[in-house]
Amino acid sequence: AALTVRFLTRRFIGEYGDMEFIYSHNLTVDGREILFHIWDVPNSQQAEESSSEEKRIQWADSFVLVYSICDRASFNILPLKIQFIKAAKEGQSQEKVPIVIVGNKRDLQHQREVSSEEGRLLALSLDCGFYEVSAAE
Numbered sequence: 143a144a145l146t147v148r149f150l151t152r153r154f155i156g157e158y159g160d161m162e163f164i165y166s167h168n169l170t171v172d173g174r175e176i177l178f179h180i181w182d183v184p185n186s187q188q189a190e191e192s193s194s195e196e197k198r199i200q201w202a203d204s205f206v207l208v209y210s211i212c213d214r215a216s217f218n219i220l221p222l223k224i225q226f227i228k229a230a231k232e233g234q235s236q237e238k239v240p241i242v243i244v245g246n247k248r249d250l251q252h253q254r255e256v257s258s259e260e261g262r263l264l265a266l267s268l269d270c271g272f273y274e275v276s277a278a279e
Contacts, residue, residue: 144277145208145246146182154278199230204240209261211245211274212253217260224268242271249276 148154150167165180181198199205205227209216224241231239245261247253258274265272 145244145275146180148277150180195226196230199227204242206242206244208244208246209256210247211256211258211261212247212250214255217245217256217264220264221268224270238269240271241268242273243268244272245274246277248274249279 144155146165150165165178165182167178167180169176169178181201183198207220207223209220211217220243224243227241228239243261243265245256245258261274262272264270
């Protein structure tokens with residue numbers, strides 16, 4: 143949620159509840175107006191692989207999966223999530239589904255549990271994009 147709000151408002155808010163939101167946002171990219179719809183789902187709700195997660199996957203055109211570099215468990219669930227997304231989306235068509243893995247909290251190096259190299263290697267092995275960022279910065 144902090145990363146989504148930072149993208150939408152350019153502000154950092156550190157504390158969020160465990161709620162799911164859909165945001166809409168217009169952005170001009172290369173002279174073209176793009177309308178984003180962002181379905182922001184907290185990690186606790188992502189743990190379910192049910193019809194509601196299937197609904198989210200079918201709704202979306204692309205995916206940004208965010209983990210905390212300070213929380214190995216949030217990183218370790220990514221391969222399963224990505225396989226689930228690919229099975230649901232790519233099973234319907236031959237097009238590759240755009241997925242980006244984002245390691246957040248780069249500003250908290252002293253608490254790091256997942257190295258940048260691990261994130262890059264995971265993204266490479268799963269054919270995803272990769273970035274490390276800090277919503278706070």
